[in-house]
Amino acid sequence: MSVWYPYTQMKNLTPFPIVKKGKGALIYLNDGRILIDSISSWWSVIHGYNHPELNAEIKKQTNKIAHIMLGGLTHEPAIKLAEKLIQITPKNLNHVFFSDSGSVAVEVSLKMAIQYWVNKGLPEKKKFLSLKNGYHGDTFKAMEISDDSDFVKAFDSVLTKGFLLSPPTEGFDQKNIDAEIDILEDTLSKNHHQIAAFILEPIVQCAGGFKIYSPLYLKTIKKLCNKYNVLLIFDEVATGFGRTGKLFAMQHAKVSPDILILGKALTAGYMGHAATIASSKIYNSFLGNGYGKAFMHGPTFMGNPLACAIALKSIEIFEKNNYLLKIKKIEKIIKKEFSPINSIIVKEKRILGAIGAIELIDKKFLIGFQEFALNKSIWIRPIGSVIYIMPPYIIKKQQLIKIIEVIKLWISITDSKLKKSNKKLT
Ligand SMILES: Cc1ncc(COP(=O)(O)O)c(C=O)c1O
Incomplete structure (x- = not known):
């Protein structure tokens, strides 16, 4: 492979999606898919992509x-x-x-x-x-x-x-x-x-x-x-x-x-x-x-x-544009949307400003999560056992809610799989 990617085992690497362009909180891929960005390109793109000013x-x-x-x-x-x-x-x-x-x-x-x-x-x-x-x-x-x-x-x-x-x-x-x-x-x-x-x-x-x-x-x-x-x-x-x-x-x-x-x-x-x-x-x-x-x-x-x-x-x-107010609104949405999350696989939820993190009890419960989210048009990249969001501050309410819905769906599917397998064991 010509590009040596960061933090990546290059052997048998499945090719990464190729990005064509960005606009606001959206990432457009060459294959036509459009993703909502939940992590602002390693927390830097605070105004979103392709900002006119x-x-x-x-x-x-x-x-x-x-x-x-x-x-x-x-x-x-x-x-x-x-x-x-x-x-x-x-x-x-x-x-x-x-x-x-x-x-x-x-x-x-x-x-x-x-x-x-x-x-x-x-x-x-x-x-x-x-x-x-x-x-x-x-x-x-x-x-x-x-x-x-x-x-x-x-x-x-x-x-x-x-x-x-x-x-x-x-x-x-x-x-x-x-x-x-x-x-x-x-x-x-x-x-x-x-x-x-x-x-x-x-x-x-x-x-x-x-x-x-x-x-x-x-x-x-x-x-x-x-x-x-x-x-x-x-x-x-x-x-x-x-x-x-x-x-x-x-x-x-x-x-x-x-x-x-x-x-x-x-x-x-x-x-x-x-x-x-x-x-x-x-x-x-x-x-x-x-x-x-x-x-x-x-x-x-x-x-x-x-x-x-x-x-x-x-x-x-x-x-x-009074971004501190925008960030307060993001915090409020994350708090509201995170509050019903309650699962045996969740160790802790942490929220401050435009940061929302959910630590799971084991990183094995995140195997396959990134692909799952990608298939649901969300760009997200957990660290260890932590799912986190750090969106661009210009993210729309519905985009933010969509990201959190996908996280919730993953947690509830994983939660029920675990409960089922525990039941079988007992
Ligand atoms: C707190 C902190 N300091 C330093 C760095 C390194 O910054 P860079 O990746 O721009 O070298 C990072 C990167 O994630 C960071 O989070």
């Missing part, structure tokens, strides 16, 4: 310049986007470093944290604290701070792991998080001299199974990180731009990090781009004479003008 913007910018290096030269889209990101993120975040993907933006944040301490004369602070179920990308340092999984198994022998802690497990409303905080404080008090930063996905751990935890945890870790002189990094590559019901997930806790990472929906799925936004405390430590203290990193396509123009237009559309 975004299309016009990319054409407009292409006619000026499609790409120019950001080293030694600069341009208006990059400057304007940096200013806009500074305006919409917490007050302490004032310096934007662009890169071309979420994983690279994560690497940038980790390099910034390590070099911050080098610049401060504390080079021994170079390890990271992160969370179980966390996922931060597929590059090497990102794998080190992500949870162990099938994704990283082959590389175990070359990964230098830091400290992996359990987040609270009882959901958004959990009030008592003493056990998790005790372990965190114990780890910090013993190891803070070698820890550069705590990096985590605020509130929702997405690729790790859409696990939702209490904002109280963020509030408390912020205090502890300050107490033990450890930097705080929020990876909002997946949760940013409204996905959890706030513009950024950290706003559920009213807590700001030293470094924030944005990607995916930043460019509305039009092109790969990401931003690592640092506080002045971090940025100022890199100031000095010569290159010694400077940040020596520079992806070729950082600050690409097309990406920056699209990101600016995407934020404008988001603000102009």
Whole structure:
């Protein structure tokens, strides 16, 4: 096969459906089928496909310049986007470093944290604290701070792991998080001299199974990180731009990090781009004479003008059309449609903003689900034992209900098959 596909066993691969075009929340295939998209192309296409304003913007910018290096030269889209990101993120975040993907933006944040301490004369602070179920990308340092999984198994022998802690497990409303905080404080008090930063996905751990935890945890870790002189990094590559019901997930806790990472929906799925936004405390430590203290990193396509123009237009559309209200409506529909789901194969239902997840008791109950959904005109791709939806925010009510009906149908068919086979056994 000429294309080597991601996360795929290529041996005996059944050819993937070929996509011809997209419009709104719909994906049109070459063979004439039309699918409703429930996952926004890995959570990025928030305005849907083929958006007229975004299309016009990319054409407009292409006619000026499609790409120019950001080293030694600069341009208006990059400057304007940096200013806009500074305006919409917490007050302490004032310096934007662009890169071309979420994983690279994560690497940038980790390099910034390590070099911050080098610049401060504390080079021994170079390890990271992160969370179980966390996922931060597929590059090497990102794998080190992500949870162990099938994704990283082959590389175990070359990964230098830091400290992996359990987040609270009882959901958004959990009030008592003493056990998790005790372990965190114990780890910090013993190891803070070698820890550069705590990096985590605020509130929702997405690729790790859409696990939702209490904002109280963020509030408390912020205090502890300050107490033990450890930097705080929020990876909002997946949760940013409204996905959890706030513009950024950290706003559920009213807590700001030293470094924030944005990607995916930043460019509305039009092109790969990401931003690592640092506080002045971090940025100022890199100031000095010569290159010694400077940040020596520079992806070729950082600050690409097309990406920056699209990101600016995407934020404008988001603000102009009150997307937070759209997301609230999506949350309401998911809550209503999920509420009657009740089955022996369902372990937990989790909903926040425009995220709906149903964890089954075993991933074996999802064998065949994707094909089943495809045959019913739904594009969906579970992770492990979790069926999740993260639709484009412009999805129509009836489209969203149709997706959930197909999920319900699968659960009820599987539920009755299981009950029948249990009956036979008894
Ligand atoms: C929280 C988080 N961080 C980082 C990444 C990596 O982003 P990318 O795939 O753009 O490299 C992802 C991707 O799913 C993610 O969910």
